[in-house]
Amino acid sequence: MDFYCISTSHQIANLEVRERFSFSHQRIKKSLEYYKENNDQFLGPKSEIAILSTCNRFEIYVTFRGNQHEFLDDSTKVFQKILAFVSELTGFSIHEIDPLFVQYHNMAAVEHLFRVTSGLESQVLGEVQILGQVSDALSIALEIGSARHPLASLFQSAIHAAKRAHTETEIGKKPTSISSAMVQIAEKWMKESGKQMILVVGAGEMSKLALKTFNQRDIKNITIINRTYSKAIELAYQFNCQVAPFEELENLLQSADIVITATSVEHPIITHDSLHPILKLRKDSSILFLDIAMPRNIDSAIRSIPGVELIDLDDLKSRLDQTRQHRENEARQVGKILEEELRIYSHWVEVMPTIGKLHRKAEMIRRQEMEKMIQLNPDLDSQLQEKIDFLTRSLVKKILHEPSSKMRMETTHKEMNMYTNTLHYLFGLDEEENAYQIDLEQPKND
Structure with a gap:
């Protein structure tokens, strides 16, 4: 394969x-x-x-x-x-x-x-x-x-x-995900600046993760806006936040200290030209933008505006590297687990054709016997036929389950070859295989 x-x-x-x-x-x-x-x-x-x-x-x-x-x-x-x-x-x-x-x-x-x-x-x-x-x-x-x-x-x-x-x-x-790293940066900003007002733009999964982390750290004074107002209300209720219509974005930017954007749009919703006149209306122009959206919600040109700090997904990478050492140690253990799982999967890929042939041949025999039974009992009602069909399918599945599982999991490479060759020989799996090339996922109705 x-x-x-x-x-x-x-x-x-x-x-x-x-x-x-x-x-x-x-x-x-x-x-x-x-x-x-x-x-x-x-x-x-x-x-x-x-x-x-x-x-x-x-x-x-x-x-x-x-x-x-x-x-x-x-x-x-x-x-x-x-x-x-x-x-x-x-x-x-x-x-x-x-x-x-x-x-x-x-x-x-x-x-x-x-x-x-x-x-x-x-x-x-x-x-x-x-x-x-x-x-x-x-x-x-x-x-x-x-x-x-x-x-x-x-x-x-x-x-x-x-x-x-x-x-x-x-x-x-x-875990140190993008959302948790972003919350850590917001916390540091609030501690150093004494500013607490947070605006979250978007109500998707990234916003939800950020709000969940804020909630766990008992950070309040958060307002959510989203183009679909009902989704913003749902998140606001879940995390005890304030909510406002998306159309209030420019007004909210006049008072927000930290702005987190995570909404799905094709073009930036905050640009240099749109932000610059808004900041002139603020008492304090210093503001932190955290853009965790893809594609980006904020034009990187706003970095040229005095008092504005913008952090996007690429900026977060260097900040996340500080906690990498511990996870690198654990990654070595993960690597050992993956090696084991890859051996199991590689083994399964090798035996899968034989297991597939065995199941197909068993299903072919089952169907042939069902057809004989129906021919010998033409008056058999359809409901009873369905019950017999279900019973025989279940029997074939259960009989083959244990040997199939052992073939997948319990044999060494040498044993696998021996069992594979034995199955091929005993059940004639290579003989007229085309005769039983049937679709097991979509069985015919007998």
Whole structure:
């Protein structure tokens, strides 16, 4: 089974470039739907695809259903097709985007996803938010139907490994996420300046995380605004804050001491030209802006205004490095866990074709026997047929579950080869395999 991944992230691309690859959930859904409708233009109907998009990374994962595909011996062609898809989505030419992406193939792609999901490749080492984002990427791909068993199994294994890593080590016990780092900066500003009035622009996940951290530290005097007023009210009620209409932004900037922006817009909502006259109306022009949005909500040109301090996502990176040493120590333990989980997954990939053949042959025999039974009992009512069908499916599944699990988990490489060869010999799994190439995920109604 072949896996492919292309990845761009904070390690390669600056903030301006990453903004072009920032996809909302809705945009990911539309992109996957576009791929499904036009897959002949890219990698064909047997390909599976998932998109992971976060503040700091954009990745596409691809595999193929079945053991053979037309690009089997040409990984370069596969990567070019994936880049062509990205080009369609973003408007960049392939020539422009090719240098921005790292390419991973087979176990390198698998290991990369495991490391990403566990937080080892995050800007904040070990942060746990990426685990939820990978889970979301899988859920969306399953919802759209662009991923099925092979790709879903890869993502599920990566998620399982990441959960183990966060449970068995302290890499996530003292998390330093973008939101918590931002709150620390706000606290320091308030302590040094004596200013307390906070304005939060946006009611999405990043705003919620920031408000949750403020709430845990008993920081009050916060006002929330959002284009969808009801969402601002919901957050204000949850965290005991004040709320105002989005249209009051300019008025609120006249009195706010700290402004946190985390709203989803394509263009900055605060610019040099819009802010400068507002600050002239303030008694004190000093103000802290924390822009944790992607794309950015605030024009970086405001830094030239006296008294204004602006911190964006790239600025946070250097500040977060101070707490990195402890997490680097824990990362070594995480690495050992991932090595173990990668061995298990690699083993599973090797035995999966044999297990699949065994299940398909068993299902073929079950269906043949069901057909014989129905032919011998033509008066059998449909409800009883359905019950017998359900019973036989359940029997096949339960009988094969234990040997399948042991094949996946309990054998060494030597034992695996022995068991695989034995199963092939005893059950004739290589004999007329095409006769039982049936779709187990969508069984026929007998």
